[in-house]
Amino acid sequence: MSGGDKLDFEIRPNSAPVSAAERAAVLAAPGFGRVMTDHMVTIRYADGKGWYDARVEPYAPIPMDPASAVFHYAQEIFEGLKAFRTADGTITMFRPEANAARFVTSARRMAMPPLPPEVFMDSLHRIIEIDRDWVPEGDEGSLYLRPFMFASEAFLGVRPASEYLYLLIASPAGAYFTGGVKPLSLWVSPDYTRAAPGGTGAAKCGGNYATSLAPQAEAIEHGCDQVIFLDAVERRYIDELGGMNVFFVYDDGTLVTPPLTGTILPGITRESIITLAREAGHPVHERLVSLDEWRSDAASGRLTEAFACGTAAVITPIGTVRSPEGEFATNGGEPGTVTMSLRQTLEDIQRGRIDDRHGWVHRVR
Template sequence: MLDIKITRTTSPKEKPQDETKLGFGKKFTDHMFVMDYTEGEGWHDARIVPYAPFPLDPATVVFHYAQEIFEGMKAYRTADDTIQLFRPDCNAKRFQDSADRLCIPKIPEEDFVQAVEALVDVERDWVPHTDGASLYIRPFIFANDVGLGVHASKHYIFCIICAPSGAYYAEGINPVRIYVEDEYIRAAPGLTGFTKCGGNYAASIKAGELAEEQGYAQVLWLDGVEKKYVEEVGSMNIMFKIDGKVYTAATVGTVLPGVTRRSCIELLKDWGYDVIEGKLAIADIMQAAREGKLEEVFGTGTAAVVSPVKELVWKGEHAYIGDGKIGPVTQKLYDTMTGMQWGKIPDTKGWIVPVEKKY
C-alpha cells in the first residue's frame, strides 16, 4: 500500500467549457502522480503534485537510449456520477511485462492500480460529463540517470498524467480504409513488439505517413520474418470474421496483448463464436474477400474500443468488407463494451472498478 502525499494546486486550470471540442491528449488536468526509483532503495516518495514540467539534464538516459514504457487507459463517468475504470489490473500486469523487457524495475500491480485510482479521485471533476467522452490516463516510466552509456539506468521516474478526451466517434462510427504494409515491419520475434515502449511507435510513423498520403487511415502490419501473416494495426489489434469464425493474431511476442482485444475475445466466446488466435495469412484474407466470406474486419483498442474496417489494400488488390458500414458483431461488441464502461448496462464480467472518494 502506497503512502501517497498530496499537494494540491493553488492555481487550478479552467475546465473545458465545450466537451464536444476536447479532442485527444490536448489539455491536461491540474495534477500528476509521481514516484521515484533509486537502486538499492526501490520505489519511493509516492506523491500527487501540481502538473508541471520535469527538469532534465541533456544527458538524461531516456533521451539517448529510449529506456521507457507507458500505458493507456480511461476513467468514465456514469449517469449517477460514479467514476469508474475498466480492467485496470490488466494494464498493471502489462506494464510489468513491458518493464521486464526494458530492464525497468516493476511496480506491484496493486500499487499501480492504487496510484491510478488516487489521481483519478483527485481529478474527478475533470472526468467529462458528455456521453462518449472520458478521462484518458497515461502512466509511464522513464530512465533518468545522467550520463552516456548503454546499460540499464539506476534511477527512474514513474508518472501518471490525465487528459479529458472527447468521444472518439463524435459524428458516428465511420469504417476506415487500411493499407497492408509489406516493406517496413513493426516487430520481429525476440524484440519488443509485445511491450508498450515508445520505440515501437516511433518506428511505425514512416509507414503510417505513407499510407495516410494515399488516403488510408491505418497500416496493417505483417509479421517481420515472412511478411505474410497479419499481426496488428498501427494503434490497435485487429480481428477478421471469416465464414462465421473470428480470427486474430496470437500474442506470442510480436503483437501487443491489448486489454480491449482480450475483452472482445471473452465476449465473442460467451456469445458462441469460435475465436482462432494464430497465424492468418494476408493472402487467405484476400481470398476470403474474393469468395464473399470476409464478413467483418475491426480493430480493437482503448481509444476507439472497436474500429470497423471497410477496405483493405494489399499489393494493389482491394478487398471491400460488407457494404461499407459497421457489421453486426462489431456493433454488438462496441455497444456491450461501451455500455459497461459508461454504466449503461450491467457489468456481468467483473471488469468495472469504481473509484471511491478518498482524497
C-alpha cells in the same frame, strides 16, 4: 519499498487550478490528448532504495538532465486507460488491474524495475480523486489516463539505468469518432514491419510506436486512415495496426485474431472481445491469417467482417485494404452486425449501462 508494501503519497494541491468556467469549456469539446488536468503523479526509483517520494502535485514540466538515459537508450514504457462517469455519477475504470499487470511485463522486457501493481492502482485513484471534476459527463466522454515510466539516471554507458521516474497524467477525451463510427481504410506497408520475434512487440514501449510513424505517413499519402503490418519473417501474415489489434469475422459466426507470439501487443480490449464473443456464441480462434487469405475470403464472401480494437477507439470496423498489389473491401466497406454488436456490449459494460459479470468495472473510492 518491497513489492508488497504501499507508498505514502504526499499531496500538493495545485494553488492555481483551471477555473470552473475554463474547465467547462474544455469538457464541452475536449478532443483527445490536447488538454491536461490540474495534477500529476510522480514516483521515483533508485537501485538500493526502491520506489520512493510518491507525490500528487500540480501538472508542470519536469527538469531533465541532457544525459538522462531515456534520451540515449530509450528505456521507456507507458499504458493507456480510461475513467468513466456513469449515469448515477459514479466514476469507474475498465480493467485497470490488467493495465497494471501489463506495465510490469513491459518493464521487465525493457530491463526496468516493475512498479508494484498496488502502487500503480493507488496512483490512478489519487489522480482521479483530486481531478474528478475533469471526468466528462455523457455517453461519449472519458478521462484518458496515461501512466508512464522512463530511465532518469544521467549517464552515457550502455546498461540498464539505476534511476527511474514514474508519472501519471490525465486528459479529458471526447468521442473518438465524430459523426459516428466509420470503417477504416488500411494501407499494407510493403517496406516496414512493426516488430520481429524476440523483439519488443509485446511491450508497450514508445519505440514500437515511433517505428510506426513513417509507415503511417505512407498510409496517409496513399489515402488511407491507418497502416497495417505484416509479420517480419515471411511478410505474409497479418500482425496488427500501428496501435490496434485485428479481428476477422466469418460467415459461420467464427472470429479469428492473430496469435500472441511475442510480436503483437496483448491488448486488454482484445482479450475482453474474445470473452464477450464466446459468451455470445461465437467460436474464437487465435491463428495466423495471411493477406492473401484475407483478400480471397473477402472476395468469396466467406469473410464477412473485419475490425480493429484498442483503448481509444474501442472497436472500429475495417472497410477497405490497399496495397501496391491493389485494393479490396470487406463487407462492401460497411460496418458489420457482429462488429457493432460487440462494440455496443463492450461500451455498455464500460459505462455501467448493463451488468458487469466479469468484475471488469473498477469503482473509484
